[in-house]
Amino acid sequence: MRVPRYDYRCRACGSTFELSRPMTEASAPATCPDGHDDTVKLLSTVAVTGGASAPPKAGGCCGGACGCG
Template sequence: MALYEYKCSDCEERFELMRPMSAADDPAECPECGSEESLRVISSFASITPGASAEGAAAPQPRMGGGCCGGACGCG
């Protein structure tokens, strides 16, 4: 199951429906006016990650060294 966003062609209401991917483009009834003249739209979303923000956070430095795998496993 996936969450899809639709826009009603009659009243321009935007709404979401949880449905199987196989039914993503099937007609969707508008909860506002009852019309089935709706189109699936591309949804935007935000992602929040814990810890330091991507801006200003130093990129992790690769470990260098010898050993069996270049030192990544701590054997170097």
């Protein structure tokens, strides 16, 4: 079973870091590696694509809304 990774940024020192944790803990507070508690979870985007042999879907990545297809 894969555990999702979440990206965070520390407001105190500005560093970014990631944590692997169960989805049930996605909203739990995170402490940066330097020990600061003032962190914020970053919005991550995930690209999901088919295998190399899968034909491209009509409309490209977003159904054609961005002009990709």
